[in-house]
Amino acid sequence: MAHRQDQQRRASIHDVASRAGVSAATVSKVMAGVTTVKPENAQRVFDAVEQLGYRIDPLASDMRRAKRRIIGAIMPEFESEFFGQMVTQLESLAEQRGYTLVAASSRESEAREKEILVRMHDWRVAGVVLAPVRNEHGPAADFMKANGMTGVLIDRVLSDDAFDTVSADSAAASAEVARELIAKGHRHILVVGLGEQAATMRARLDGFRTTALKLAPDVRIDVVLAETDVEPLRAQLREYFAKGERPTAVYSLFLKGTLVALSEFRRRGWHCPNDISLVGFDDAEWMQVTWPAIAAVVQPVRQIAGHAMEALFARIEGGEGPPIARLEPCRILMRESVGSPGNGPHSGGGQ
């Protein structure tokens, strides 16, 4: 360990050079692991580095190359388990390759998403992992294209003509949910979602509807889609139930929808699965400890992160070829919130 009681100024490569009695270029070579340096000099450099506590300044070092060893990550939010795990994974993978991940939250705003992208462009990041607020056609992706940035799109995307995309296989997962619900006897199902993320929600809805109708042509599928926000969804859902609609199951296409559905059930005094069944897209830790445990579609975060980074680095290293759209398979956890219709009181009533 180096001893430096006062760190007025950090040791620079020149300090090391003069202490070791060599030039800065030689120090640079030694640090880079070039083998053509005389062992004796290399040793002197190592000693000087040790004594001065020298460390390369990665940002200064990046100054010379066109791209810096930095990967930008833009997530719609940091508050959910899904994106939290995603950032953690991405960070890990970036570091494994000697890069630093700089993550930013667009806070579900496309305008902010674009601003962050501009900043990352200013920073000359080597690449960007963008989880767009809406879909692949936002201003952020346009900006990336217009400026020739290297990037991968994840999560709320299906495919793109300029960037590789990686997301959960929404359609297949939804088909599986449909299979389960139909098998349990449900013939009146409400699907709730958010219209804003057109492509993803559409895939989830279609995947569900197609399979459900195929297995049970008589099934009734209602859909409540809020345009951009969660509170309107709550209002629409409330209105839907107020009209007297009584589906036997609800399939929520996104996490917040599951929370809204649960809170509306509470309001009406309905319990899962006796009064109504519930499945949600997106799992969360709490869903397995509540009573009833909530059934959910588990997105393969690690696979998405892994393949996204793989694709990104392939492009950073010059990989050519048309964009690739990956869909990662999900798991379905059918927990207690799903039952068969008609097994419970199935009536309104107090809490």
Next chain:
Amino acid sequence: MAHRQDQQRRASIHDVASRAGVSAATVSKVMAGVTTVKPENAQRVFDAVEQLGYRIDPLASDMRRAKRRIIGAIMPEFESEFFGQMVTQLESLAEQRGYTLVAASSRESEAREKEILVRMHDWRVAGVVLAPVRNEHGPAADFMKANGMTGVLIDRVLSDDAFDTVSADSAAASAEVARELIAKGHRHILVVGLGEQAATMRARLDGFRTTALKLAPDVRIDVVLAETDVEPLRAQLREYFAKGERPTAVYSLFLKGTLVALSEFRRRGWHCPNDISLVGFDDAEWMQVTWPAIAAVVQPVRQIAGHAMEALFARIEGGEGPPIARLEPCRILMRESVGSPGNGPHSGGGQ
């Protein structure tokens, strides 16, 4: 909007300078908003900037100064609402001051925490917001001290002799919880926590115990503290209940503890609040939509983030004086998971 179909190389300050017919120094001044530039020249610079789509390279610009306009944030994890909100807030506040936040997850490892800090030191960040894995006495804080880094410690800390600290007022919140539980008639209460974070857990435990004993000297308070990890806690809790212990309420000192408690209740078929009451430190969105809703201590994330950044920037700007330890008041949400003892079946069995 600037038009640049191919972005071989981004426009540099020299490109702007030559296009505007002035020197790079003048461009720099214009960009910095210096007023001593002839208006006509300033205009030419603005035009050139516009036409070339020029943007300052913030990293290159920081090269000259000792500290960069970057704030580092180190959180124990990104997966929980608490730290997700914290990062979001910190990011926002940093940006408001023209800084970029670079967040990293120590993944609950002190070794990794230190590594991240080393990297941030290499990056010459202006300051660090550290939410330590354990407490203020870890290797990371030592490293910061030894290297004269500017920083603030938050969350799992009480006070420090070198850095300002900001955290939730654990003791006061716990006292309030004690007041509520005692008032409801509970006289046998189990407290669960994690020993690793000595200071914080101690404050929560002591705050609870002191007030509970003062209000009801006959109260029995059991404590199950796991050393470092959550799974051992689950095992200890299971063993505790297996011995036949039947407290009427559980107070969990941290979020994961609340989840573990809930899952152990499930295992034994106990329902809140009839069979047992539950309050947890740390709120989460799902807690208000489950049935029963789970009572929780809400940490004031915004205040913590706000005061942390305030303190940090004060130091960055040269503020002197002894370290300040702030405690931010919490709110208690007494929800349905808390009832009075003896109102339910209070027997084992069930699903």
Next chain:
DNA sequence: GTGAAAGCGCTAACAT
């Protein structure tokens, strides 16, 4: 008012 020159800390091409 403005620009030339000197760097921030590093690396890479080119000599030697």
Next chain:
DNA sequence: ATGTTAGCGCTTTCAC
């Protein structure tokens, strides 16, 4: 095998 030189893109004296 090593050092010299010339930058990366910017800012900041300090003369003019």
